[in-house]
Structure formats: structure tokens, C-alpha cells
Amino acid sequence: MGLxxxxxxxxxxxxxxxxxxxxxxxxxxxxxxxxxxxxxVLWCKTLSRFFQWVWLAVLLLLVTGYWMIxxxxxxxxxxxxxxxxxxxxxxxxxxxxxxxYFAPFRRxxxxxxxxxxxxxxxxxxxxRRLVGINLILGLIVVAxxxxxxxx
Numbered sequence: 001m002g003l004x005x006x007x008x009x010x011x012x013x014x015x016x017x018x019x020x021x022x023x024x025x026x027x028x029x030x031x032x033x034x035x036x037x038x039x040x041v042l043w044c045k046t047l048s049r050f051f052q053w054v055w056l057a058v059l060l061l062l063v064t065g066y067w068m069i070x071x072x073x074x075x076x077x078x079x080x081x082x083x084x085x086x087x088x089x090x091x092x093x094x095x096x097x098x099x100x101y102f103a104p105f106r107r108x109x110x111x112x113x114x115x116x117x118x119x120x121x122x123x124x125x126x127x128r129r130l131v132g133i134n135l136i137l138g139l140i141v142v143a144x145x146x147x148x149x150x151x
Contacts, residue, residue, distance in 0.1 A: 001068070001071070001072060004064040004067050004068050004071075005064075005068070007060050007064045008060070008061060008064040008065060008068070009145075010060075011056070011057040011058075011060040011061045011064070012057070012061065012138070012141070012142060012145070014053055014054075014056075014057050015053075015054055015057040015058070015061075015138065016135070016138035016139065016141075016142055018050050018053065018054070019131050019134060019135040019138060020135060020139075022046070022050070022131065023128070023131055023132060023135050026046070027128065030042060030043070036117065036121065037117040038117075039117075039120070039121060039124060040108060040111060040112050040117055040119075040120025040121060040123070040124055041112050041120070043108065043120075043124050043127070044108050044109055044112045044120070047105060047108070047127070048109075051101060051105070054097060058094055058097065061090060062094075065086075065087065065090070069083065069087075080148070080149055081148070082144050082145070082148025082149055082151070083148075085141075085144050085148065086141050086144050086145055086148070089137050089140060089141045089144075090141055092137060093134050093137050093138060093141070096130055096133060096134050096137075097134065099130065100127055100130050100131065100134075104123045104126040104127045104130070105123070105127060107119070107123045108120055108123035108124060108127065111123055
């Protein structure tokens with residue numbers, strides 16, 4: 001159980017913390033410092049590295065989450081409301097991530113390969129909006145995970 005919880009929390013920290021950093025710290029700095037024509041390239045390289053970690057985090061969140069549900073709570077019926085809320089919001093987050101990865105991020109990579117900074121900028125904007133939604137959901141999930149059983 002200790003290993004499952006540790007891997008679960010670390011995966012959430014990597015994913016949600018990475019989104020927080022990118023949205024709240026890196027994005028404003030990039031806008032201030034990097035020329036518009038180069039922002040797509042920077043975001044493409046940055047997100048390529050970050051998304052590798054997100055794939056691992058998603059896998060570990062699913063494996064450890066269901067491991068704990070079935071080994072600790074005895075299945076879905078034994079899990080509290082907070083577990084079900086985390087699961088539902090987490091699945092929505094994963095679906096949003098899959099959309100970001102397979103649609104606007106794919107188009108961003110294509111725009112960068114074609115040296116099209118205008119299209120790259122449009123795709124970065126789409127990614128930013130979806131990551132903003134996922135960040136809010138992620139912060140809610142973290143709050144539920146940390147205090148849900150006491151609410």
C-alpha cells in the first residue's frame with residue numbers, strides 16, 4: 001500500500017505540478033522574453049519532454065489507483081465519495097490530455113516542422129486553454145485527495 005500511495009502521489013505531483021509551472025510561471029516568462037516567431041518551437045520542445053512524463057504519470061495513476069481501490073477498499077462499493085470523485089475527474093483529465101496530445105500538440109509539431117509560427121501560435125493558444133482547464137481539475141483532485149475523507 002505504501003508503494004502504491006507513493007507512486008500515485010508522485011505521479012499526480014509531476015502532472016499537476018508541471019501544468020502549474022507551465023501555466024503560471026513559464027508561459028508568462030516566455031511571452032515576455034521569447035520572440036513570437038520562436039515560441040512555438042520552444043513550446044514544442046518543452047511539451048515533448050513534459051508529455052513523456054505525463055504518459056508515465058497517467059499509467060501509474062491508473063495502475064496505482066485501481067490497485068488501491070481493489071486491494072484496500074475491496075472494490076468500488078467500498079470506496080468513499082472522494083475516491084469516486086477523484087476517479088471521475090482524473091478520467092476527464094486523462095481524456096483532455098489525450099485530446100491535447102493527439103490534436104493541438106500534433107498540429108503544433110506539424111506547424112514547427114513547416115516553419116509556420118502563426119499556426120504554431122494558434123495551437124499553443126489551444127493547448128494553453130485546455131491545460132488551464134486540466135490544471136483547475138487537477139488542483140480540485142489534489143484537494144479532494146488530500147482532504148476528501150475528512151469532508
